[in-house]
Amino acid sequence: MAPLEKPDEVTNILFLGNDVRWAQGGRTDSMILLSLNRKSKEVNLLSIPRDLYVVIPGWKMDRINLVLPHGHGSDYPGGGGALVKDTVLYNLGVPVDYYVRIGFSGFKEMVDRLGGVEIVVNCPVEDWRLRDPDLDPEIKENWIPFSLEPGVQKMDGDLALWYVRSRRNSNDIDRGRRQQKMLRAMLLQAQSGPILAEIPLLWNSFAEMFETDISLADILELAAFFPEINEVDHILLKGDALRPWTLPYSGEAVQLLERDAATPLLRQLMAESALNDVDRAPVKVEVETNDPILYQQVADNLLWYGFQPSLRYRESPGPALTTIEFNGENTKGAFTRRVAAIFRQEADDIVFVEERDGIKGAYHVDLGSGYNPCLQYLGNFP
Numbered sequence: 271m272a273p274l275e276k277p278d279e280v281t282n283i284l285f286l287g288n289d290v291r292w293a294q295g296g297r298t299d300s301m302i303l304l305s306l307n308r309k310s311k312e313v314n315l316l317s318i319p320r321d322l323y324v325v326i327p328g329w330k331m332d333r334i335n336l337v338l339p340h341g342h343g344s345d346y347p348g349g350g351g352a353l354v355k356d357t358v359l360y361n362l363g364v365p366v367d368y369y370v371r372i373g374f375s376g377f378k379e380m381v382d383r384l385g386g387v388e389i390v391v392n393c394p395v396e397d398w399r400l401r402d403p404d405l406d407p408e409i410k411e412n413w414i415p416f417s418l419e420p421g422v423q424k425m426d427g428d429l430a431l432w433y434v435r436s437r438r439n440s441n442d443i444d445r446g447r448r449q450q451k452m453l454r455a456m457l458l459q460a461q462s463g464p465i466l467a468e469i470p471l472l473w474n475s476f477a478e479m480f481e482t483d484i485s486l487a488d489i490l491e492l493a494a495f496f497p498e499i500n501e502v503d504h505i506l507l508k509g510d511a512l513r514p515w516t517l518p519y520s521g522e523a524v525q526l527l528e529r530d531a532a533t534p535l536l537r538q539l540m541a542e543s544a545l546n547d548v549d550r551a552p553v554k555v556e557v558e559t560n561d562p563i564l565y566q567q568v569a570d571n572l573l574w575y576g577f578q579p580s581l582r583y584r585e586s587p588g589p590a591l592t593t594i595e596f597n598g599e600n601t602k603g604a605f606t607r608r609v610a611a612i613f614r615q616e617a618d619d620i621v622f623v624e625e626r627d628g629i630k631g632a633y634h635v636d637l638g639s640g641y642n643p644c645l646q647y648l649g650n651f652p
């Protein structure tokens with residue numbers, strides 16, 4: 271893949287979640303590329319499927335989740351960290367500045383240090399879970415069925431780890447979305463808490479929980495930008511960007527990157543969002559409803575796709591069906607398809623109205639009582 275242009279103001283960090291307790295050893299269970307634009311104060315997140323079948327420089331073709339352990343066990347210059355960065359550059363065209371690898375224990379400790387994180391759950395998640403995190407996971411009787419219902423959930427480190435790793439009745443695309451939501455929640459929690467100021471004190475205590483090539487000086491420089499972040503955008507490699515394939519010698523299922531369809535998404539990682547244009551006000555969406563929990567779920571979907579939601583509370587129940595009005599001037603169509611998809615409507619269903627008092631945003635949504643906020647399979651938008 272030809273290297274994609276990376277602006278000077280962009281820093282790319284590859285976050286790797288391990289499939290064992292500690293940062294060292296094991297395979298890579300999750301991969302998220304975080305791209306920080308210091309000029310626009312914007313963060314873009316890209317999930318990389320762990321079963322993506324790639325060319326591993328100096329070795330062979332295999333799953334991308336095997337790259338880091340192979341690099342550590344071989345004589346590759348710079349070890350596993352350098353190999354995984356070179357592999358992402360070679361196969362995706364994205365230059366990676368730093369990598370961070372964390373195990374189960376480090377992830378749970380970080381969430382607990384943040385005081386837990388609040389996650390808006392829009393789709394039910396069901397899977398097996400240990401009765402107690404201290405029990406032996408190798409004993410079958412220690413596991414019980416567990417269901418996380420839709421709503422606003424406050425998670426400690428143990429529940430957060432279960433949430434991002436669950437794969438029963440799910441797939442890697444949905445799992446990548448949940449992992450991105452968790453990372454976004456942790457970033458927002460860090461913005462509002464004292465943990466950024468505590469980084470120098472935490473550096474030594476977290477040294478054994480992380481594997482990284484970021485220095486303390488680099489972390490402090492990047493952390494200075496996090497309180498100013500005004501948008502977190504999300505990108506998933508899915509649909510036409512990936513093609514399922516079966517390995518002929520083993521019958522195992524992997525995924526191949528379809529370059530033509532994937533390249534626009536990969537370019538989007540290091541580009542400023544159209545919804546974050548510094549020369550234009552944010553695109554607002556006002557949601558009218560009498561259900562504050564449902565509003566938070568809707569707002570989570572709108573934030574995921576870059577909009578600025580606001581609540582217009584009403585005392586009485588809403589209509590059975592959702593209706594959308596647009597009260598802008600000349601921009602109907604710019605983001606209409608995206609808004610319509612979030613509410614399971616067609617762009618032509620949105621009604622143009624003259625600007626009037628009482629409507630705060632460019633889009634006004636009268637939320638229907640039957641609206642389901644679970645948008646598990648909604649795709650990417652340009």
